[in-house]
Amino acid sequence: MMLDRRSLILGGLSLPVLPAMAAAPVVATDVLGRTVKLAAPAKRIVLAQGRQLNALGLIHPDPVSILAGWGSDLERQNPDGLARYRARFPAINALSLVGDGGTAAGFSLEKAIALGPDLVVVSKSLAGTRRGPGDLVEKLEAAGIPVAVVDFFLEPLRDTVPSLRALGILTGQQEQAEKLIAFYEERMRRIAGRVADAKRPSVFIHAHAGGYDCCMTAGQGTFNEFIQAAGGRNIAAAMLPGATGQIGLEQLIGADPDVYIATGGTHLAKLGGLVLGLGVSETDAAASFAKLLGTPSLKMLSAIEKRRAFGFWHLFNDTPLHVVAIEVLAKWLHPERFADIDPAATLAEGARFSAIPLDGTLWIAAAPKP
CATH class of the missing domain: 3.40.50.1980 (Nitrogenase molybdenum iron protein domain)
Known part of the structure; x- marks a missing residue:
């Protein structure tokens, strides 16, 4: 006579206990x-x-x-x-x-x-x-x-x-990673589509701006890739063989880039440089940026004279959320093509993935001339 599993249990009989499934490699x-x-x-x-x-x-x-x-x-x-x-x-x-x-x-x-x-x-x-x-x-x-x-x-x-x-x-965490990848790739495709046929303005990235002797900048890799993706041309790419390096003030003035972009962080506060980053207020960021742009040697650049001067958080250089920095750069370099794009909204969407809050002033633009 066939007995089902329920009758075996009710009859006080025990079934062999199956081992737990081992985690798959x-x-x-x-x-x-x-x-x-x-x-x-x-x-x-x-x-x-x-x-x-x-x-x-x-x-x-x-x-x-x-x-x-x-x-x-x-x-x-x-x-x-x-x-x-x-x-x-x-x-x-x-x-x-x-x-x-x-x-x-x-x-x-x-x-x-x-x-x-x-x-x-x-x-x-x-x-x-x-x-x-x-x-x-x-x-x-x-x-x-x-x-x-x-x-x-x-x-x-x-x-x-x-x-x-x-x-x-x-x-x-493959599911969460794929969601973040989808967000990243969609934003990068949107940027690429809008700058594909754009004229590329020349750009100078002033790394750790105001904290050290002028001028630390980006050659190959990180920030150079950001500029290229945003539809710009990094003037230092042809001057430096590595990821970073120093160029002379005379070289910078001679190149006279269309756009000046500084990078900053809280590590520059004690050095009197550009202060941007998590927890930084707009007031403090604006004060440090105004001080930087008032530097006599930098004031010789036409980009600063024309208020084509901007700054962003240096630590965008080592996080997947650099997509936000690239979007910000693209909006600065090609404002007419990105008029409807709000990088703050992109940051807010990216921050939903983050285990910590991403509050603070992470980018800044020169104030218009009085």
């Missing part, structure tokens, strides 16, 4: 084209550079909960953002430090290995700093630790989407 491809395989989504991550929390905090509701350790560079690079993380996720204060991952010598391979992580996330720049590309990665993997190489700095327009996709898969 996850497989992702990082920005170096490497295959990264984990037995399950990562729960003990070491961020070789603390600044990668900028991206992880856009795809995970509690990014601190999946960290075993991280680099201390966020304290130096973005103290205001770190303060917001500390306020919302106090557990961040107990995380082990693996040195300052912002430099080759700063990252401690030994400390990272000792934490027994199930994944180490390394930037592309750091991955190539120990005796040639891949050496740091190879040492971690030799210790049995999976490594994912991501990047939002060196070649952001190429590497942002694959970096987000890899992080999403490896942390079990």
Whole structure:
């Protein structure tokens, strides 16, 4: 006679207990084209550079909960953002430090290995700093630790989407990552469509403006890619072989760019430079920008004389939300083509992904002449 499961239970008989289904392995491809395989989504991550929390905090509701350790560079690079993380996720204060991952010598391979992580996330720049590309990665993997190489700095327009996709898969947050990618790609396509046939004004990016001797600027990579995507032409791209460098004031005055753009941050407050960023009021930002534009040497530029002068937060240079900075740039360079576009609305939409609030003055334009 056949008995169903209910009759077996009612008869006091027990059925064998099936083992719980094991978590399925996850497989992702990082920005170096490497295959990264984990037995399950990562729960003990070491961020070789603390600044990668900028991206992880856009795809995970509690990014601190999946960290075993991280680099201390966020304290130096973005103290205001770190303060917001500390306020919302106090557990961040107990995380082990693996040195300052912002430099080759700063990252401690030994400390990272000792934490027994199930994944180490390394930037592309750091991955190539120990005796040639891949050496740091190879040492971690030799210790049995999976490594994912991501990047939002060196070649952001190429590497942002694959970096987000890899992080999403490896942390079990693929759905959220894909939503962010869809937002990012839609905004980038909109910008590209509007500037495709536009005449490109010449642009000078004054990095860390007002805080150091003139003039630190962008050559290849990050900000140069921002300018190109926004429909401009970076005057320093032909002068500098690397991502950043210094050009002389005479070179700048001789080039006399159509548009002057400064980058600023709270790290420049004590140096008397342009102050922009999280928690910065419009009043403080405007005062620092007016002071910068009043610098006698800079006043010789026709872009400043014509009020074609602007500024944005320097730390847009290492977050997927750089799409907002590119939209702002495009609106400055081609106001007639972006009259209906509101970058503040784009930031608000992007901020919905963020684990921390993104309040503050993140960009500014020169006030009209009196």
